[in-house]
Amino acid sequence: MSDSFSLAWDVVVVGGGPAGFFAAIRCAELNPRLKVLILEKAQQTLGKVLISGGGRCNVTHACFDPAQLVTYYPRGGMALRGAFTRFQPADTVKWFGARNVSLKTEADGRMFPVTDSSETIANCLRESAKAAGVTVRTGASLLDVKKMRVGGFWLEVRSGADVLNLQTEKLLLATGSDTKTREIIQSLGHSIEEPVPSLFTFNVKDARIDGLAGVSVENVTVRMDALTQRGPLLITHWGLSGPAILRLSAWGARELFAKKYRAALTVNWLGDVTFDKALEILQRNKDWKENARKKVEAHPAFSQIPVRLWKQLVQFIGDKNWADVSKSELRKLAVELTAGEFKISGKGQFKEEFVTCGGVRLDEVDFKSMQSRSVPGLFFAGEVLDIDGITGGFNFQSAWTTGWLAGSALGALS
Numbered sequence: 448m449s450d451s452f453s454l455a456w457d458v459v460v461v462g463g464g465p466a467g468f469f470a471a472i473r474c475a476e477l478n479p480r481l482k483v484l485i486l487e488k489a490q491q492t493l494g495k496v497l498i499s500g501g502g503r504c505n506v507t508h509a510c511f512d513p514a515q516l517v518t519y520y521p522r523g524g525m526a527l528r529g530a531f532t533r534f535q536p537a538d539t540v541k542w543f544g545a546r547n548v549s550l551k552t553e554a555d556g557r558m559f560p561v562t563d564s565s566e567t568i569a570n571c572l573r574e575s576a577k578a579a580g581v582t583v584r585t586g587a588s589l590l591d592v593k594k595m596r597v598g599g600f601w602l603e604v605r606s607g608a609d610v611l612n613l614q615t616e617k618l619l620l621a622t623g624s625d626t627k628t629r630e631i632i633q634s635l636g637h638s639i640e641e642p643v644p645s646l647f648t649f650n651v652k653d654a655r656i657d658g659l660a661g662v663s664v665e666n667v668t669v670r671m672d673a674l675t676q677r678g679p680l681l682i683t684h685w686g687l688s689g690p691a692i693l694r695l696s697a698w699g700a701r702e703l704f705a706k707k708y709r710a711a712l713t714v715n716w717l718g719d720v721t722f723d724k725a726l727e728i729l730q731r732n733k734d735w736k737e738n739a740r741k742k743v744e745a746h747p748a749f750s751q752i753p754v755r756l757w758k759q760l761v762q763f764i765g766d767k768n769w770a771d772v773s774k775s776e777l778r779k780l781a782v783e784l785t786a787g788e789f790k791i792s793g794k795g796q797f798k799e800e801f802v803t804c805g806g807v808r809l810d811e812v813d814f815k816s817m818q819s820r821s822v823p824g825l826f827f828a829g830e831v832l833d834i835d836g837i838t839g840g841f842n843f844q845s846a847w848t849t850g851w852l853a854g855s856a857l858g859a860l861s
């Protein structure tokens with residue numbers, strides 16, 4: 448930091464991610480007289496935005512009903528209910544649109560910049576911050592925070608080889624899943640829900656899916672204890688992935704962590720087809736005259752199951768023709784298709800999007816302003832909170848919403 452760098456600020460935002468930027472821009476636009484600073488420990492801001500969505504940045508989701516929107520958050524949905532009535536995906540679309548960034552919607556509801564480049568989003572945020580007069584310091588890491596008796600906060604910040612002290616009236620922590628900052632947050636009197644990974648693939652070693660990496664099934668139901676998810680499933684080199692699995696991993700994040708990522712998984716490869724219905728269809732296939740001399744493994748009874756997968760699911764029947772399959776084999780196959788048992792033996796990585804659940808306890812934060820209920824002047828936004836969504840743009844939406852609310856309160860209060 449240069450000598451001319453001011454050491455007293457109205458608002459310091461720690462964390463140059465989407466939540467921090469959104470809050471700083473909103474605050475500075477609302478109240479241009481305020482001196483607003485973003486501190487970012489990395490050498491560049493918005494690192495996750497740049498790598499997000501496979502470099503395309505899945506900015507939000509085309510779900511414009513707050514009541515429905517909250518159902519996509521395994522943790523934090525309740526707290527976000529009111530927040531989404533103030534700033535929701537429609538507002539995100541408008542916000543970027545007003546800055547000449549148009550978003551498009553894909554068939555599954557995910558929204559991306561029309562340029563298909565996350566740079567568009569990062570550049571828009573950086574330019575908006577600059578235009579609003581926000582100062583951004585990269586390579587500046589928050590080391591410690593003390594509440595001052597007279598109000599405001601005293602910050603210890605490492606910048607290169609230097610350690611500086613700054614003062615600020617209001618402090619927003621938008622530090623994502625950073626573990627060191629969590630200790631600072633606890634030292635300020637806040638509680639942290641234990642952080643554990645969310646949104647991951649399942650390691651499954653099983654002969655029925657061996658060698659099938661890349662095969663996908665459009666509509667599958669997966670179940671783990673009381674949790675059920677439906678959607679596309681993808682077989683990978685290590686096990687199972689795809690939207691149905693990722694959603695299950697998010698809802699079961701804590702449970703799976705506690706079980707050290709070893710659990711039983713039930714797969715209905717036919718989506719919502721019941722055992723009885725599957726058995727009826729299998730019986731019909733067996734009874735069809737034209738099927739009598741056809742091999743079971745080469746003639747699937749269900750078009751939604753890829754032939755390569757079908758072959759491995761029916762392996763236990765052997766080289767039989769449809770007419771020769773026994774009643775018990777048909778029943779066993781119906782079970783295999785509608786309630787196949789698999790063993791999860793570990794956690795994989797989902798490179799497109801990875802989030803952590805856990806963070807600042809939500810009942811300690813006022814979701815109208817994102818201000819701490821116990822430390823006046825202290826605010827939180829983004830993934831630092833115990834909020835996480837399933838994959839699809841919901842995690843950024845929570846960062847935009849909580850950032851915007853915090854920025855609005857900071858701009859109005861100061």
Ligand SMILES: Cc1cc2nc3c(=O)[nH]c(=O)nc-3n(C[C@H](O)[C@H](O)[C@H](O)COP(=O)(O)OP(=O)(O)OC[C@H]3O[C@@H](n4cnc5c(N)ncnc54)[C@H](O)[C@@H]3O)c2cc1C
Pocket residue numbers: 461462463464465466467486487488489492493494495496498499500501504505506507587588589590621622623624625627628798799800801802828829830831839840841842843844846
């Ligand atoms: C590979 C990947 C792809 C993703 N893709 C998507 C997607 O397409 N859509 C979606 O909705 N979500 C996606 N996510 C999730 C999304 O990126 C996060 O939910 C979101 O970035 C959270 O925003 P944030 O501002 O709260 O935190 P972050 O983006 O993590 O930003 C926090 C910032 O604070 C800084 N910081 C931390 N501690 C300090 C400190 N002590 N001092 C100074 N600075 C500090 C960090 O360096 C960081 O830059 C993806 C995540 C990953 C990892």
